[in-house]
Amino acid sequence: MVRPCRASAGAAVLVALAVGLSPAGATADEPPAGSGAADDAPADAPAGDDIDKGRRSSLTRDLAEKGEADLHRSVRVFQQLYMPKAGRVEVMFGAGLSLADPMIKHYSTDATLLVHLGERWAIGVGGSRWAGWEAEQFNMIERDFGLFPERSMLQAGGHGQLQWSPLVGKFASFGIAVLQVDGYLLAGGGVARTSRSDALKPFGLVGVGLRVHTARWLTLAVEFRDMIMSEQFISESKLLQHVFAGIQLGVWLPPSVSYKFPR
Amino acid sequence: MTQRTAIPHLARRRRDAPAAAVAAIAVLLGATAAYADDVLEGTAVVRRNSLYRAGRQEIGATFGMSLGDPYVRNLLPGARYDFHLTDWIALGAQLMVGVPIDTAMKAQIADKVSKHNETFTMETSRLGLIIGPQASVAPLSGKFMVLGFLPAQFDFHVNLGAGIASTPGIVTTAAGSPPPSIGVAPWVGAGGRLFLSRVIALTVDLNNFFVKRTLSVDRNGQPPGAAYAGQLVFTGGVSFFVPPDLKRAD
Numbered sequence: 467m468v469r470p471c472r473a474s475a476g477a478a479v480l481v482a483l484a485v486g487l488s489p490a491g492a493t494a495d496e497p498p499a500g501s502g503a504a505d506d507a508p509a510d511a512p513a514g515d516d517i518d519k520g521r522r523s524s525l526t527r528d529l530a531e532k533g534e535a536d537l538h539r540s541v542r543v544f545q546q547l548y549m550p551k552a553g554r555v556e557v558m559f560g561a562g563l564s565l566a567d568p569m570i571k572h573y574s575t576d577a578t579l580l581v582h583l584g585e586r587w588a589i590g591v592g593g594s595r596w597a598g599w600e601a602e603q604f605n606m607i608e609r610d611f612g613l614f615p616e617r618s619m620l621q622a623g624g625h626g627q628l629q630w631s632p633l634v635g636k637f638a639s640f641g642i643a644v645l646q647v648d649g650y651l652l653a654g655g656g657v658a659r660t661s662r663s664d665a666l667k668p669f670g671l672v673g674v675g676l677r678v679h680t681a682r683w684l685t686l687a688v689e690f691r692d693m694i695m696s697e698q699f700i701s702e703s704k705l706l707q708h709v710f711a712g713i714q715l716g717v718w719l720p721p722s723v724s725y726k727f728p729r
Numbered sequence: 730m731t732q733r734t735a736i737p738h739l740a741r742r743r744r745d746a747p748a749a750a751v752a753a754i755a756v757l758l759g760a761t762a763a764y765a766d767d768v769l770e771g772t773a774v775v776r777r778n779s780l781y782r783a784g785r786q787e788i789g790a791t792f793g794m795s796l797g798d799p800y801v802r803n804l805l806p807g808a809r810y811d812f813h814l815t816d817w818i819a820l821g822a823q824l825m826v827g828v829p830i831d832t833a834m835k836a837q838i839a840d841k842v843s844k845h846n847e848t849f850t851m852e853t854s855r856l857g858l859i860i861g862p863q864a865s866v867a868p869l870s871g872k873f874m875v876l877g878f879l880p881a882q883f884d885f886h887v888n889l890g891a892g893i894a895s896t897p898g899i900v901t902t903a904a905g906s907p908p909p910s911i912g913v914a915p916w917v918g919a920g921g922r923l924f925l926s927r928v929i930a931l932t933v934d935l936n937n938f939f940v941k942r943t944l945s946v947d948r949n950g951q952p953p954g955a956a957y958a959g960q961l962v963f964t965g966g967v968s969f970f971v972p973p974d975l976k977r978a979d
Contacts, residue, residue, distance in 0.1 A: 565961070568799040603799045610947035611842050635873020635883070638775045640817065641978075647873065 546725060547634075548646045549679040551582040555719045558592070560689070562712025568603040572596045572620055574710055580629065588629040588650075596620035598661070618660050618697045620708065625656025625671055646679040652691075660697065669695035675714070683721035687714040779975045781882055781924055782867065783816040786971050789932060793825060793964030800835040800853040800945055801898070804828040805962060807859075816978075817867045823890060825962075827856035829898075835945075842948050852952070853945040854898040856960065859914060859938060861892010882924040888936055891915040896942035899952050908943040908952045915939050922968070927975055930968045937961055 557579055564572040578592030598619030607613055631650040638644045652673045657666040673691035680686055693708040793805035804827070811821030831853075839851035870884040894914035918936030925931065937959045943952045 566796045568797045606944075607799075607838070610945070610953065611838055612845075612948055613838065613841055633873045633875045634877075635871055637869050637871025637883075637885075639869050641775045644774050644871075647871070649873070 547585070549682050549685070549718070550585070550723050550725075551588070551631075551648075552584045554582050554723070556580040556582065556588070556590075556685070556716045557719070558590075558687070558714045558716045560687075560712050560714035562689070562691070562710040565709045565711055567601075567708070569601055569607075569615060570598050570604065570617060570619055571601050572598045572708065572710070574620075574712065578627070578714075580627075580716075585634075586631050588631075589627070590629070591624070591626045593622070593624045594620075594658075595622050616699045616701075618662050618699070618706065620693075621659045621661060623656055623658030623666075623669070625654055625669075627652045627654030627671060631677075647676055648679075649676050650674070652689075658693070658695065662697065662699075667695055667697065669693045677714075677716070682723060683718045685716040685718065687716060688712075689714055776978065778978050779882075780816040780978055781870070781927070781930075781970070781975060782813040782819065782884070783976050785813050787811040787813065787819070787821070787930075787968045788971075789966045789968030791823075791825070791932070791934075791964045791966030793934075793962045795856060796961040796963055798832060800832055800838075800851075801855045802830045802832055803856040803962075804830065805856065805859070805964065807964070809966070809968070811865065816870070819865045819867070819886075820862070821865070822862045823860070823892070825856075825859045825964075827858065829855040846948060846950075849948065849950060851945065852899045852901055852950070854896040854908075854910070854942045856938075856940070857895035857897045857910070859892060859894045861890050861914070861916075863888055863890025863892075863916070865889070865920075883921060885921050886919065888916070888918045888920065888934065890917075890936075894938065894940045894942075896940060899943055899946060901946055901950055901952055908955045909941065912941040912955075914941075920964075928970050928973050930970065932964075932966045932968050934964045935961065936964070 558577065560574075560576045560578070562574040562576075564570075564574070574594055574596050576592055576594035578590050580588045580590035582588040596619070598621075600617065604615060604617070607615055629650045629652045631648045633649040634646070635648070636644050636646045652671070652675065654671045655669060656671065657668050659666055671691060671693055673689055675687045675689035677685050677687040689710075689712055691710045691712070693710070695706055695708075697704055697706050787810065789809045789811075791805075791807045791809055793807065795803040795805065805825040806828070807823065807825030809821060809823045811819040813819040835851055835853060839849070842851070843849045865886045865888045867884045867886040870882070872880060872882045874880050892914055893911060895911045897910045899908055899910075916936045916938040918934055920932060920934030920936075922930045922932050938961075939957050940960050941955050941957045943955045944958075946952045
């Protein structure tokens, strides 16, 4: 009685795998060049056989192409997100510079805590400190016209925001590296103190940003923010817009992510 | 297990040992060869991508607005032309014509100063015309999906140009001659393109034009000396690309 030898069968499988992995392994699709395979056909084969062979190979090729096209239509390939956001917390540290105000310039520094509810939505809270100074145009009005403009400089404040990321993409630089990005819109509001009084004044906030995913736990974003608030001057109350351009460095927690695939 | 059955069991393992060793060596050799022959090693990260700019001409209509103006805001409709030598560098020209809109500050200053000087007229300069050649470099280009179903190509580019800017508006003379109203104006900036299709793209640019001019006269109606100052201009526009066919990278 011959007993089955499982160990030998396993060794045989391993050998077969090794041969397959080796680059020297020959494919069985085509006979080696110059092997004279065509010479194997009998010299006196009828012409009709050649026509049938040609028709069958053409039909086979058409069926293969059709099958491949159907396969492409039915199979969808999705690239994994390099940095999933859902369920993670982002701590952002940012700095900015005011634009579009000819009289008063501001630097801003801020810190924001964002909770990403999903891949598109996030909510957060943050605080800002501003440093303002009179621009050359402010001094020019005093010098050229003898007038003294009223000033309102931002000092400190806090805000809440809602972010929506409608677009996700990637870019390359001269084909050297590919980085993934997502673009977002933000809206919110808060309160701020200005140089005119210690009272906290409410403001609305809208903005747009582009977040570059440099690592799975680190992002760099460019943001434009517009703060809209009402300020009371001696002569009148005016609606002021403070437009800021800045960068945000985001640290993500947890720092690593793992995909869970349905089975 | 009895002694009688244990010995044949051990013997069977020893007989298989040489075959297993050969198999293991063969696997290791095969695995080593496979690692050394990584077909993607040393290749570009992006291949055979469509080149949306290389060898194409871009003709665009733009509309801009100056930022940070104390006395006169300038609306700047214009046009641009670029020839993209490669996918990342282009040479072209830009033209903008200024439409002035006085700010509230100008009216306030005129009102307050005229109370002390009845002959005071608030003369200010504006951006009349900006024209000149420019070069742009697009170091970043990529694609994204909007709302998960709308694909689009985009690029980010840096602009560098130099041309002529006219700044009319002040006619009062100082020391016998009015301040210069035409001068050389270099500019630098950055922008982006969003390709809606192979031939149409939306463009946004933020350029800083260095223009030598006198902003306004003083309380005595005299213009101070002209000086170079940066003038931020934000423009948006639509560009058309020809020819419609795209080249592919290697």
